[in-house]
Amino acid sequence: MSLLVKNASQVVVVCSKMQKFLKSQDIAEQFIVLENTSVAIDHSGLISQIGPLQEIISSTPESDFEKVIDATDKCVIPGMVDGHTHAVWAGDRVHEFALKLKGASYMEIHKAGGGIGFTVDKTRAASEEVLLDLYLQRLKLMLRNGTTLVESKSGYGLDAQTELKMLKVIEKAKLLQPIDISSTFCGAHSKPKGMDEICATKDVLENQIPAVLDAIKNGEISVDSIDVFCEKGVFETESSKQILLAGKEKGMMINFHAEELNYIGGVEMGVSIGATAISHLEEISDEGIQHMASSNAVAVILPTTAHILKLKHPPVKKMLEEGVIVALGTDFNPNAYCVSMLTVMNLACIMFRMSMEEALVASTLNAAASVGKSDMHGSIEVGKWGDLVLIDAPRWEHVIYQMNASEIISHVIKKGQVVVSK
Ligand SMILES: [Zn+2]
The missing domain is CATH 3.20.20.140 (Metal-dependent hydrolases)
Incomplete structure (x- = not known):
């Protein structure tokens, strides 16, 4: 199963240099939120590409993905x-x-x-x-x-x-x-x-x-x-x-x-x-x-x-x-x-x-x-597991701001598979 999550308003990738953790001092410089971004996950369940849709489909046409989720007006955060x-x-x-x-x-x-x-x-x-x-x-x-x-x-x-x-x-x-x-x-x-x-x-x-x-x-x-x-x-x-x-x-x-x-x-x-x-x-x-x-x-x-x-x-x-x-x-x-x-x-x-x-x-x-697993979990980076949460909101902060926010989760994706969808 390969999956393309396209055109999200925001993707909170967390970091981009395979850091094992972030201390508070690092967050100001290294915490990353990308706007209008798409994420591709390959057949093995690993994240393969992150970037603007045009960039991704220039190497892998949209029709090559087994599943495509249109994330327009949604945000993506890591599992x-x-x-x-x-x-x-x-x-x-x-x-x-x-x-x-x-x-x-x-x-x-x-x-x-x-x-x-x-x-x-x-x-x-x-x-x-x-x-x-x-x-x-x-x-x-x-x-x-x-x-x-x-x-x-x-x-x-x-x-x-x-x-x-x-x-x-x-x-x-x-x-x-x-x-x-x-x-x-x-x-x-x-x-x-x-x-x-x-x-x-x-x-x-x-x-x-x-x-x-x-x-x-x-x-x-x-x-x-x-x-x-x-x-x-x-x-x-x-x-x-x-x-x-x-x-x-x-x-x-x-x-x-x-x-x-x-x-x-x-x-x-x-x-x-x-x-x-x-x-x-x-x-x-x-x-x-x-x-x-x-x-x-x-x-x-x-x-x-x-x-x-x-x-x-x-x-x-x-x-x-x-x-x-x-x-x-x-x-x-x-x-x-x-x-x-x-x-x-x-x-x-x-x-x-x-x-x-x-x-x-x-x-x-x-x-x-x-738990010693930040090499494969905890951020949206190429090579890590494709574990994503999609939220029905234009800005990621809604997921904290809205008390009992689980109702705004539209999809949970585990290793490239949709395991929860509204
Ligand atoms: Zn305890």
Whole structure:
């Protein structure tokens, strides 16, 4: 299948020199929006040409394309990249919403038997088929919202058997729907009931990781990254470090939760062991910001969680000014039920004062960098995957300005195939 998207009012290519990420300082000079532009995608699903229509059809006549979309009065942006999700689970937590509105904190709900403990019980009890069905429904909604690459974690099993079940669900979904998935093992997402930190760490190191490695060796799953909920009273920095290093030794990228509720030096530890990405960062220190800026570890910021749990806002403006690479994610999970990177960009601009350009880069190129995939994803450049979102608006900023903007998405294109159309 070859595809020509012709005469778009604007094409946000993001950048044009195969940059792996853009820091805030680079965006002013290197963020690129082309006017009246067309994009060609070849039979392999790769972008082959970008430019004025006349230029493209002088080398490949329009009739040679198997499909042509007239994008007059529309804009094109890259497929969105969601840098952080927990999308495999059973049992929603709508019942906790009222408690939160009355002021209960995350930890208070957790102690009352709700929160992650509730989801772990439901996920352990659910069959692989039920979990897969729920996960596919959620991925379909993400695709409808323009997401073409997603990071997806295990972490509601907290035992070897259920963590493996979740990773197998992720693996199966890779073959059953169009979104590319970067898979993350997060067995250290919380301490299982009845286990202290030492026992839980031992279980991850001695039971869960070996089981995951066996399944990788047998070709049942592939795992790109390892994650830990590095937090006071959960997995503190030393336990987190042991778990993350055990994954790194086996070739996994380090991509973990740190400094969400309390500052405990998780960022400093993560940078010292070569973290690719660190999420949350509401409580990051000034020193931590400097460490992230100099190491090029990607900060994955999650506005839905800060919004829903009324957390202190992460110092995003300061991170951007100091040269940290900033990405965004929905953090889709039973606590923050959001599948839309468009909503996330709107929240990030309003809550954290990101510019619209910074938010778009954070939701495309930089989010792809957070999972080590910005060589093929996150910008519209020749040689990258033909992942595009077409919007019914004359200027691209509508996709952030219009709250609940998914209705303005007219097409989602994945590797040259139209996978969503109005
Ligand atoms: Zn998370």
